[in-house]
Amino acid sequence: MQKYCYNNGRRDFIRKASFSAALYAIPSLLVHAESVSLIAPTPAPKEKIKLSINGKEISAEVDTRITLLDFLREQLGYTGTKKGCGMGQCGACILHINGKRMNSCQTLAIHNNGKTIETVEGLANGDTLHPMQEAFIKCDAMQCGYCTPGQIMSGIACIRDGRANNRDEIQRYMAGNICRCGAYQNIVDAIAQVKESGKTV
Amino acid sequence: MENNWLPVNEGPRADALDKVTGKATYAAEHRVSNLAHGVFVCSTIAKGIIQSIDEAAALKAEGVIDIISYKNCPAIPGYAPQLADGTRNPKQWWGMKVLYDNQVRFYGQPIALVVAETLEQANAASLLLKITYQKESFETDFNLARKDPSKAKPPSTYSRGNASNYEQAAVKVDGEFTIPIEVHSPMELQATIAVWEAEDKLTVYDKTQGPKATQGAIARLFNIPDKNVRVIADYVGGAFGNALRNWHNVPAACIAAKKINRPVKVILTRPQMFNLTGYRPQSWQQLKIGADATGKFVGIIHTAISNTSRYEEFREGIVNASRFLYACDYVDTNYRILPLDVSTPTWMRGPGEASGCFALESSIDQLSYVLNMDPVELRIKNFAEKNPESKLPWSSNYLKECYDKGRTLINWANRPQKPGSLQENGWLVGYGMANGVFGAGRSQASVRAILQANGNLVLQSAVSDMGPGTTTAMTKIASENLLLPLDKISFKLGDSELPPGPTQGGSTTTSTLGTAVYLACEALKKSLRTLAVENVPAFKNLDASTLVIKEGGVSASIDKEVFISNADLLKLGNKPFLEITQDSQGTSAMELKHATNSFSSHFVKVLVNPKTLKIKITEVVTTADAGKIISENTARSQMLGGVVGGIGMALFEELKFDHYTGAITNASFAGYQVPLHPDIPKTTVWFVNKPDPIINPIGAKGLGEIAFIGLAAAIANAVYNATGKRVRNLPITPEKLKEAKI
Ligand code: FES
Ligand code: FES
Numbered sequence: 024m025q026k027y028c029y030n031n032g033r034r035d036f037i038r039k040a041s042f043s044a045a046l047y048a049i050p051s052l053l054v055h056a057e058s059v060s061l062i063a064p065t066p067a068p069k070e071k072i073k074l075s076i077n078g079k080e081i082s083a084e085v086d087t088r089i090t091l092l093d094f095l096r097e098q099l100g101y102t103g104t105k106k107g108c109g110m111g112q113c114g115a116c117i118l119h120i121n122g123k124r125m126n127s128c129q130t131l132a133i134h135n136n137g138k139t140i141e142t143v144e145g146l147a148n149g150d151t152l153h154p155m156q157e158a159f160i161k162c163d164a165m166q167c168g169y170c171t172p173g174q175i176m177s178g179i180a181c182i183r184d185g186r187a188n189n190r191d192e193i194q195r196y197m198a199g200n201i202c203r204c205g206a207y208q209n210i211v212d213a214i215a216q217v218k219e220s221g222k223t224v
Numbered sequence: 225m226e227n228n229w230l231p232v233n234e235g236p237r238a239d240a241l242d243k244v245t246g247k248a249t250y251a252a253e254h255r256v257s258n259l260a261h262g263v264f265v266c267s268t269i270a271k272g273i274i275q276s277i278d279e280a281a282a283l284k285a286e287g288v289i290d291i292i293s294y295k296n297c298p299a300i301p302g303y304a305p306q307l308a309d310g311t312r313n314p315k316q317w318w319g320m321k322v323l324y325d326n327q328v329r330f331y332g333q334p335i336a337l338v339v340a341e342t343l344e345q346a347n348a349a350s351l352l353l354k355i356t357y358q359k360e361s362f363e364t365d366f367n368l369a370r371k372d373p374s375k376a377k378p379p380s381t382y383s384r385g386n387a388s389n390y391e392q393a394a395v396k397v398d399g400e401f402t403i404p405i406e407v408h409s410p411m412e413l414q415a416t417i418a419v420w421e422a423e424d425k426l427t428v429y430d431k432t433q434g435p436k437a438t439q440g441a442i443a444r445l446f447n448i449p450d451k452n453v454r455v456i457a458d459y460v461g462g463a464f465g466n467a468l469r470n471w472h473n474v475p476a477a478c479i480a481a482k483k484i485n486r487p488v489k490v491i492l493t494r495p496q497m498f499n500l501t502g503y504r505p506q507s508w509q510q511l512k513i514g515a516d517a518t519g520k521f522v523g524i525i526h527t528a529i530s531n532t533s534r535y536e537e538f539r540e541g542i543v544n545a546s547r548f549l550y551a552c553d554y555v556d557t558n559y560r561i562l563p564l565d566v567s568t569p570t571w572m573r574g575p576g577e578a579s580g581c582f583a584l585e586s587s588i589d590q591l592s593y594v595l596n597m598d599p600v601e602l603r604i605k606n607f608a609e610k611n612p613e614s615k616l617p618w619s620s621n622y623l624k625e626c627y628d629k630g631r632t633l634i635n636w637a638n639r640p641q642k643p644g645s646l647q648e649n650g651w652l653v654g655y656g657m658a659n660g661v662f663g664a665g666r667s668q669a670s671v672r673a674i675l676q677a678n679g680n681l682v683l684q685s686a687v688s689d690m691g692p693g694t695t696t697a698m699t700k701i702a703s704e705n706l707l708l709p710l711d712k713i714s715f716k717l718g719d720s721e722l723p724p725g726p727t728q729g730g731s732t733t734t735s736t737l738g739t740a741v742y743l744a745c746e747a748l749k750k751s752l753r754t755l756a757v758e759n760v761p762a763f764k765n766l767d768a769s770t771l772v773i774k775e776g777g778v779s780a781s782i783d784k785e786v787f788i789s790n791a792d793l794l795k796l797g798n799k800p801f802l803e804i805t806q807d808s809q810g811t812s813a814m815e816l817k818h819a820t821n822s823f824s825s826h827f828v829k830v831l832v833n834p835k836t837l838k839i840k841i842t843e844v845v846t847t848a849d850a851g852k853i854i855s856e857n858t859a860r861s862q863m864l865g866g867v868v869g870g871i872g873m874a875l876f877e878e879l880k881f882d883h884y885t886g887a888i889t890n891a892s893f894a895g896y897q898v899p900l901h902p903d904i905p906k907t908t909v910w911f912v913n914k915p916d917p918i919i920n921p922i923g924a925k926g927l928g929e930i931a932f933i934g935l936a937a938a939i940a941n942a943v944y945n946a947t948g949k950r951v952r953n954l955p956i957t958p959e960k961l962k963e964a965k966i
Contacts, residue, residue, distance in 0.1 A: 066286040067344065088344045097261075097343055102253035103246020105461070107411040108494035112893035115411055143246040156244040160236045163861050167691030168243030169411040169461025175244060197901040201893060203411045203462050204691050205868025206861060207904040 072136040076101065077145025085132045092116045094132035095142065103144040103172050107201070114200035117173040117180075118142045124180035126199075143172035146179075154222040155179050158213035166204035174200050178214040179224045187218040235710050237858055238695040239459075248459045251431040252415035252491050259417070260289055262480050262490040263346040264334035264472070265353050266499075270886025271362035271565045274326040274335060278354035282338060285352055287345030290484050292476075293336040297323045298483055300475070302445035315444035319568065320535060322472035323479065328357065329535050330567045331364075331886040332499040337476050339484060343491075362565035365883040366506045366531050367402070369562055376529055376560040377537065382547060384613075385554030390523025393514025397590045401511065401583040401952045405531075405879035406504040406872070407497070408572050409898060410690070412461025414501050415491040416473045418481035425452040426481070430474060432457045433467040434727025435686045439720040441470050442478060458718030463690040464869075465571040466501040468729045473500075498879060498891035502570025505530040505561075507542060509583040519595050519605045521552040526584065530576070532561045533568040540576030545933075546584050548613035548819070549661050550606040555613075565886060571729065573869055574932040577662055582873075582954065585658035585937035590950060593643070599657060599941070600627050600636070611819030619818040619918035620925075623659065626825035626847035629910050630657065633845040634827035643948035651831035651840070654946025660824040660933030664851070664916070664925035665732045667810035670723035671740040673702075673748050675802040679776050679791035681708060683744070684716045687725035687737060691865075692928060693858030697734050698741050700855045701922055705745035707774035723805055731822065731926025734854060739920040740808035747804045749773045752793065759796045762786045818918045824848040824930035826870070826938040829905075832946040837958035839943060841871060841905040848909075848930055851916035852923035863909040863931045870935020871899045875955050 073082045076099070085094055092109070095101040107115030109128045116127040119141040146153035155175050158164070165171045177200045181187045186196040193211050202210065217224060242248040267274075279291045297303075302317045303324050322334050336353060340346035369375050390396070417429040424446070432438040435455040443450045460467060473490045481488040492500055507530040514523040526546040532538040543557035574581075592599035604624060610617045630636070639655035640646040646653040672684040683698060699713040716722065726736045753768040756778040763771065763780060772779050778793060780786040794802060813819055829843040844867050853859045876897035880890045890896045915923025936954060944950045949964040 067348070086342060086344045088348070089342075093343060096253070100255055101246075102249065105250075105411070106252075106413065106491075108413075108893055110494055110892055110894075112494070113411065143244070147245055152244070159244045160240040163237055163240070163857050165237070165240065165243050165691075166693070166858075166861055166865055167410070167412070167460060167462040168239070168248050169250060171243050172246050191902075194901040194904065199900075201411065201898060201900060202868075203409055203464070203898065204861075205865030205899070205904075207868060207899070207901050208864055208907055209861060211901065211904075 070133050072133055074135050074137065075139045077140070077142060087131070087133050089132045090128050091130045091132050091135050092127040095127065101142055101144060104142045105169055105172055107170065114177060115170050115173040117176045117200065119176060119180065124177055143175055146175070153224070154217050154220065155213065155224060158217045162209040162213040162216065164209040164213040165206050170200060170202045174202065174210050178210070181214055182218050182224045187214055190215060237693055238699055238715065250412050250459045250461050251417065251429045251457065252413070252489060254417055254429040254456070256417055256419055256487045259487045259489055260339050260341060260484060261343045261346045262337045262339045262477060262488050263343070263350050264476070264490070264496065265336040265338060265350045266496065267328045267331060267333045267335050269328055269357045269359050270331040270364060272328050272357045272359040274328060275356040275358050277336060282349040282352035285345065285349040287341040288338065288349045289341065290339045290480065291336055291353070292323055292339065292480055292483060294323060294325050297479065300445060300479060301447035315447065317445055317475065318441065318469065320472070322476050330533065330565055332496070332888065333567070334472050334476065334500065337480055337490070339480050339488060362886050364564055364566055364881050364886045366562065366564060369564060370508050370529050376562040379558045379560045380539070382557045383555070387554060387556065389554040390512065390514040390525060393522045394517040395591065395594045396512065396514045397587050397594060398512045399510070399587055399590065399952055401509045401586065403507045403579050403582060403954045405506045406572060406877040407879055407896060408464040408466035408501065408503070409497060409896065410462030410464060410466060413491050413494065413497060414467070414471060414473050415489065416477035417487060417489040418477040419487040420481050420485070424448045426478065427454045427456065428478065429456045431460055431463070431467050432470065433460065433463050433688055433690055433729055435688055435718060435720040436724050437727045438470055438474065442474065445475055445478065453720070455720040456718060457688040460688050460690040464573040465575065465729060467690065468571055468727060471501050494893065495891040498888055498896060499567055502568065502572070503879065504572035504575070504579065505532065505538065505569035507579050509542070509580070511583040511587040513587050513591055515591060515595065519597050519602050521550055521606045523554040524552050525556045526580070527558045528580065529560045529562050530579070531564050531566065531569065534563045534565050536568040537561060538569045540571060542576035542580040545577050545580050545661050548608065548611050549584070549659065550603070551608040551612055552606065574660070574662070574929045577929065578873070578933045578936070581658065581660055581934045582936045582940070585934055586940050586950065586952065589656065589658070589937070589941040589944065600631060603627070603659065614813060614819050616813060616817060616819040619816065619820045620849065620851065620914065620916040621821070621823060622849040622912040622914060623823045623825060625912050626823065626849055630825050630827040630845050630847045633908050633910060634829060634843060636827065639945060643945050648831065652834050652946040654830050654832065654942040654944065655828070656938050656941030656943070656945050657825060657827045658934040658937035658941055660826065660930040662731055662822050662926060662929040662933060664735060664820040664822045664919055665730060666735045666739060666920050667726050667732060668808065669725050669736045669740040670805060670807045671737065671744045672723045672803065672805045673744040675748060675790055675794065677791060677794055677800055679712065679789055681706070681713045682716060683713065683741060684722040685725035685737060685740065686720050686722040687717045687728055687733065689717060690728060692733070692862050693855060694728065694733055694737065696858045697854040698737060701738050701741045702745050705742055706749065708776055712776060731928040731930070734924045735920050735926060736808070736810065738854065738922045738924055740806055742921050743808050744804055744806035747806050748802065751802055751804065752778055752790065755793055755797045756788060760788050760793065816918050820916070820919045820925065822848065822850045822925040822927065822930045824934055826935050828938045828942040830939065830942040830946055832943060837961045839875060839956065839958070841939060843905050844907045846907065846909055846931070848927065849912040850927040850930065851914070851919065851925035853911045853913045854922070854924050859911065859927055860909045862927055864907055866931025867907050867935060868899050868904060869932045870939065871903060873954060874936040874939035878955055
């Protein structure tokens with residue numbers, strides 16, 4: 024029998040994630056600050072980085088303050104990875120860095136020099152969808168679709184990390200991926216189906 | 225087929241492929257060259273006057289192009305309260321005029337827009353503005369303010385029947401309910417990109433539930449013709465009501481782009497989303513119900529207050545369902561709004577009806593215990609055979625079928641009649657149910673149908689879709705009507721240049737737009753028949769009306785003895801394509817001589833830990849009478865989403881203020897809790913799925929609101945059944961459960 028469990032740890036992920044956001048001091052957090060005269064208006068340094076995105080080698084000069092997420096979306100036009108908060112609290116920006124899932128709003132672009140990035144745009148092989156994409160379509164694991172790329176990238180990691188053995192485990196692993204449309208049940212169905220199919224993810 | 229729902233083989237959501245591959249493009253994601261980024265600097269006081277803004281340091285910062293505030297905002301025609309001749313400007317911007325004056329109306333109000341080459345530069349420079357204020361006293365504490373009756377606006381009231389009915393009732397319940405501010409918080413951030421192509425012509429990429437409405441608003445703002453404004457909203461990442469009107473990001477982006485003569489993008493931050501895009505107003509309600517000894521309702525008195533801002537009056541239908549959901553001779557409602565120094569609320573999914581039904585459905589549940597009656601039986605006892613407010617017969621009302629199915633699917637027989645008397649593995653078990661109701665409307669829409677040379681059909685209308693699946697439903701309607709396979713039909717939306725369509729909201733899209741699609745298909749069939757008789761020798765002597773349209777062609781009989789494909793027919797008729805633009809007029813209950821409503825009934829099982837009072841929702845069965853279900857796949861998802869929303873309302877969501885500063889203290893997903901994966905119970909969706917014979921030719925009523933309305937009460941009622949304690953102040957937390965009285 025499937026367990027549908029409400030667990031203690033549901034908020035832990037979000038709290039931890041927002042702590043790391045504070046460390047990076049993403050500017051969006053500070054927009055309301057009143058007295059900030061300490062920050063000098065000197066030009067921000069730029070740095071050259073090289074990284075692989077969905078198998079493509081990319082070299083770019085980046086503002087040292089730009090997050091990997093904003094680098095992808097605003098600078099490169101890879102908009103498949105979504106921004107839902109920029110604060111590490113929603114999971115819309117989840118992608119894979121060197122095969123591990125990561126909230127891309129919580130890492131600066133310069134910290135990813137030399138790394139291998141995989142986004143939702145890189146999952147399909149031509150017209151052949153990744154099994155997780157197929158399962159999301161089949162289970163209608165979406166409404167507006169805005170959280171979907173993050174859910175898919177997290178869902179793949181869930182199986183790769185061996186954390187998809189039952190619904191309860193999937194729900195806990197996925198706790199950092201908010202779906203405000205409430206497609207949660209279908210998302211878990213999709214992940215469970217891929218896991219059961221035994222397909223390589 | 226029995227309709228206890230399994231995903232059927234009806235094909236996927238029409239835009240699913242774009243959504244799973246990252247190709248779906250939302251407002252902020254459109255590629256525009258020479259783009260500048262604008263970020264808002266927001267007030268750090270709740271009320272007062274801006275004394276000074278010192279931009280010197282910020283203007284010197286790298287990449288900064290301009291800083292726009294009331295000090296240098298260009299004259300905007302739609303911002304002027306009066307016309308040159310001194311009369312009221314009829315085209316005034318709806319809502320607060322951002323960057324317009326030095327007034328601060330609420331904490332976090334945008335007062336300047338910093339525009340720079342990049343987002344990082346704009347963010348950095350935004351921290352360098354020095355702003356001084358002259359503070360004024362303010363009020364943000366709803367629960368304090370509502371105790372002074374002089375502060376609220378005059379009530380809107382309704383009364384029918386004789387008050388003495390209630391006075392003499394054999395049993396009565398009387399309860400007060402509070403609901404905090406809840407915020408839509410769609411996953412996509414509100415965003416606008418404005419691109420001026422000429423002095424009086426622009427394209428705007430915007431997160432909006434109504435491309436046509438947004439087009440009109442921007443045209444009025446700059447006093448230019450509607451046709452000079454193109455609004456694109458091909459994908460909308462959730463909204464739940466927060467994109468029904470245009471917030472500050474829209475005029476700010478348009479004004480900035482005009483001022484600096486370059487495209488400008490303004491994206492709100494997540495904290496700003498909690499303050500600048502509306503919310504469900506905070507409310508206080510009192511609900512009294514009286515019944516006779518058999519359980520028949522003899523009086524309902526529903527009083528409510530909800531907040532609005534100081535600068536706009538926002539009202540919603542909080543007491544409306546009490547007037548008509550059940551049969552009751554005496555009903556009295558009284559609703560007032562209370563202005564506070566906060567931003568303006570707006571419709572949030574299920575709007576006022578969801579707040580009202582929490583009070584109404586909780587009270588009926590309470591009454592059922594006083595009467596020692598099953599709460600479903602009590603509702604059946606008071607079933608309204610017709611709408612008691614308008615006295616019109618229902619166009620359809622299958623609530624009783626919802627009750628039957630809901631009870632069976634949740635195993636209602638296991639429900640303990642005595643609260644707190646059943647345990648499972650050391651946890652208290654409770655079952656609860658509640659109803660939802662919402663008006664099923666149909667307004668005006670226009671659809672263009674183009675049958676292409678290859679026989680494919682393209683449908684077009686200037687609507688947008690925030691997630692429920694408009695494209696899917698509309699192609700399905702056309703497919704059923706024309707007996708044309710789904711993969712030959714596409715639906716184009718999200719562009720104000722298409723034929724005018726309605727704003728998506730109030731559960732009306734399927735009924736409104738679906739009717740237009742249906743009528744367009746009917747018109748197309750007529751043209752095809754005529755074309756066939758005129759151009760195909762085999763049809764020449766046949767009566768056009770007897771020809772059958774199916775499987776992408778025209779045949780003389782259902783047996784398909786004589787058949788010509790649509791593509792060949794167009795060729796023969798010498799037509800590169802066939803195009804029809806069809807208007808569909810709206811209609812009202814009065815015109816239809818029927819009350820048109822959708823209904824839902826939600827059943828919930830909860831476990832409550834007797835020591836920690838932790839609440840686990842373990843199962844939900846949600847049933848709906850929404851007329852004919854057009855696309856079961858997407859409709860089911862919409863219902864599942866309603867359940868998740870209801871769980872948020874019942875257990876988690878609450879926007880909090882620091883009343884000393886007037887600031888919101890939990891404006892993030894770490895502070896404002898929404899349901900997450902682990903909070904989701906096993907949920908079963910069931911639809912009556914019987915076409916409504918009156919409302920429109922497709923038989924569909926609305927679904928979006930009733931999926932949500934009533935859920936919070938069903939959960940509260942289940943918690944009561946488990947514990948014997950009724951929490952009337954949302955959200956229900958273990959702390960409140962501990963303090964709750966019987
Ligand atoms: S955008 Fe990164 S977690 Fe929300
Ligand atoms: S599908 Fe809309 S937020 Fe998940």
